[in-house]
Amino acid sequence: MIVSATFSQPDRATLAERWQALEARSEGSFFLGWTWVGAWLDSYGVRPDLLAVTDAAGQDVALALVGHAMQPRLLGGIATLSLNQSGDPQADRPYVEYNGLLTEAGRETEADAAAIAALTRRRDWRALTLSGIAPDSPLLGLPARRRNRIDVSPVYQVDLDAVRAADGDYLSLLSTNTRSQIRRAMKDHGGPLPDVAIGGLDDVTPWLEEMAVLNGGRHADNAWDDAGFRGFVGTICARGLSSGAVQLLRFTDAGGVVGLLVNFVHRGVAMNYQSAFAAPRTPKDKPGLLCHTAAVGHYAVRGLSRYSLLAGKDRYKQSLATCEESLEWWVLERFSPRLEAEALLRRLLKRPASA
Incomplete structure (x- = not known):
């Protein structure tokens, strides 16, 4: 046609x-x-x-x-x-x-x-x-x-089928060093992984405000310092929560909040879009690793196929991943x-x- x-x-x-x-x-x-x-x-x-x-x-x-x-x-x-x-x-x-x-x-x-x-x-x-x-x-x-490739970024992911095949033992799929870091952080937090709460519409404003506070002053050119970006995240959460296309997760334990994640869920893949973590409680605490590990378990038991950390070259993403793909940024002239x-x-x- x-x-x-x-x-x-x-x-x-x-x-x-x-x-x-x-x-x-x-x-x-x-x-x-x-x-x-x-x-x-x-x-x-x-x-x-x-x-x-x-x-x-x-x-x-x-x-x-x-x-x-x-x-x-x-x-x-x-x-x-x-x-x-x-x-x-x-x-x-x-x-x-x-x-x-x-x-x-x-x-x-x-x-x-x-x-x-x-x-x-x-x-x-x-x-x-x-x-x-x-x-x-x-x-x-x-x-x-001219075709100029400006950047290539890995998209680190966790194969949730592999997690289920390991009877839910996600840590067994990771390197010895990463397993050690997560287990040490779990010990610092009292033992188990943090509890996961799924946010509803009434939670969008207070939880995103909490994320903005936790992310404040963490690094230069922080998107969370930008009112327009915060408004966008609030809008996409409010519109996507009811269908399940967007999930807002909050992680807590006996010591209080550990972190929060804004995730997208699409065609069996959960994608971490934004995150905010509490300050480490000990010199070797890793609240981010704890939250992502808990999120892997959260999505594995729900039958999803992948947990994606989306594009980024951060070391922690590579440490948590069991597979990867890539995306590219081009300018054609x-x-x-x-x-x-x-x-x-x-x-x-x-x-x-x-x-």
């Missing part, structure tokens, strides 16, 4: 209706679902273009949002499109992963080809940002002067005198595109 692709800016209600209708026929990631997309649009008030691939009857085959912004570069601003992002660093703080087109199942090949052709026809950009895409994403086939000069300057200075 012949498909075509166009750009438009439908009103919010129409966009929601079309997106959710296609989502019901898609096998897309959580980050391409309306729980994420709607919360992001409403939290930041951005208005990216809608890229729609439709069939001859006008039915949506694939959808994506495309932001347009002047992005700062080494020699000045460059007109840049961003897939399912706005191009504004503040509005893109939620950090999309498993990015791509929301596509009707079974029609990926024709949808990708039509989307690539539509993006190629646009003449108002010189760079295209593809954040958090699969390494084999067909969108990387878009014609370009067209010919531009400014970008040609930048590329030459980077070669002379031996400065990579990611710098």
